[in-house]
Amino acid sequence: MQSGLKLPAQVCTSSVETVPHRKTRNKQYDTMQGPILPVLGSVPILPHTFSILFRLSGPRTWVFPSFSFILGYAVGGGGQLSQIAIGIAVASLVTAATNIVNAYADRKEDATNQPQRLFWLGQIGSRQITASLIVLYSSAVALAIYLGPLFTLVLGFGILNSIFYSLPPLRFKAKPLASLASFSGALGLPFLGGLGVRGSLDLLNPMLWLLTWFMFTYGTIKNLPDYFGDMKAGIRTSATIFKNVKKAVLFSSTLLSTPFILLVAFVSLGLLGPIYIADLALIPLFAFIITEMLKAKDTTGLEKAHTFGFFYAISFLLFTFLLTSPTIQSLVMVLVAYLWTLTVAKLSVHSRVESRDWEKQRKRP
Template identity: 30%
Template sequence: MMKKIRLWIAATRPWSFLMTLASTMLGLILAAQAESCELHYIIPVICGLIPVHAASNILNDLFDVKYGFDTAESLRFRQHPIVSGALKERQLKKGILILYGVGVIIAAYLTSVRGLLIILFAGMGVILSLFYNVKPFRFKERPLGELVVFIIWGPLIVLGTYYTLTGCIASDAILASLPVGLLVSAVLLANNIRDIENDLKKGAKTLAIILGYTAASIFYALLLSLAYLLLILLIIFKILSPTSLLALLTIPKGINSIKLLRNKSPEEVDVKTAELTLSFTLLVIIGEFLKLLL
């Protein structure tokens, strides 16, 4: 029984939930600065987002195996219960439906208490999740993948959380989400740079493949640079507080990742970029929390 539970946990890729939690917490700290904020709604927000993220992760792996992108070689990077055959396709499909179902039920509850716009946020999240993974759209294999994750972990989750807690749409929340969205895009780009050779064999046309290794590496550096530039501009225009400059402490991590790509060592850059993104977002959250205290 415990072995089965561990397999299901591994299939959901729980470490990736930190990215969703980070964007959610950014929306929370921004909402806490608003005139009116119902903080207790953060619990159903998290309880709705995590199952949908888990469903999307399983869906991603399921179709990666089905379309031949994930093979036994994928086990070099992480435990893969689907490739190993420990979990069957029929089981996975049931799990995906249950997890999406939980998200839909919680979205329905939030819609009843916070307004119809919740349907828009939740619907966009589910649709983008499906379109990212499943043909004929399968944005994951196209140069639109980075744009999709930018939208989801940037404006969609941050603004969606902000709206649920405040009942308002605020341009400041959208703008504050942009650096995080750019960094999450850089995580996917780093992953696709690493997988250029394998993805090319499978007929994918990711942004990394279209640009080529060198140009994609330069674009990666531009994404990181733009995230830091936007942070500074957001502070100059008083959308974020000066204490959010704490996020600049992550610059050495970014420089190190850029150097790894330049030296043709992309193997761990996606992981390092994910760590950078989490550190950056956490420091912005801490900076904005300090604003509340000062």
């Protein structure tokens, strides 16, 4: 490793691992080496590397920070499309880097949870991954300068949160409460950055706290599909602190309902406008998600429920944005966000795999 970015010990040592991939589950791969041949099949290495990095960057998750920034920018009174575009770019770059760092740091867990992601990492190699992270973070900082010092300051905290969510010595995700607090920054910090563009960092803004708490509770859902792999790897999460997955699901379901209570409280106290009561229209969708979670009997079922939960979460954010800025322009932006998310899902270019066929293979005699 020649970069200054310090990676965990377990990812800095080359080792040969058996990857239970559907087509290559009996082959061994040196997970720290890139492809040996100049091409993989008929695909050149460079496009192949970019396609893998795109998957690992979690493109569907870019919607969260992007629209949280736009919402904060709108609440602050902003309206310049150029600033919105730059803010979206910065949010997406940092989120992409965060997801790559997270995937790289979680190789131990992914041997069970997402072995296909482990295979992708092995095809790139540590140097290319580190170089990609440097490019992503540097590009975000360069663009942030155009949005002013307050935005850049918030971005600095965001980058630190992005790195140390997964990497030592802090590795927030290794501690259940710290993990959720760090994860909530995916909405809280971009919103604050949006306010910062307009020259204000209002830490008492009720919308800031509503979004931050919403993301805090949503963080419990994403841990559910990885329950068994995390338990096997000895990883403590908001799910594995419970002795069985059913209790973890009940805890997550209960916690996920509390943003509605907070929303009603803010509106009742006059901290948010009455129009935001319309967010309660999402309760039927919320109830459906909870039902799916409770019905899930295996990891694949929990992953499917998590996918539904993801669409519920972005719907809460996008609908709240529309209530804040009910314009044709806002509606078009929301439709584009849904189109992007559905396209990513349809093309299966996200790093999480919903259909975990390797688990079926593992159960065969």
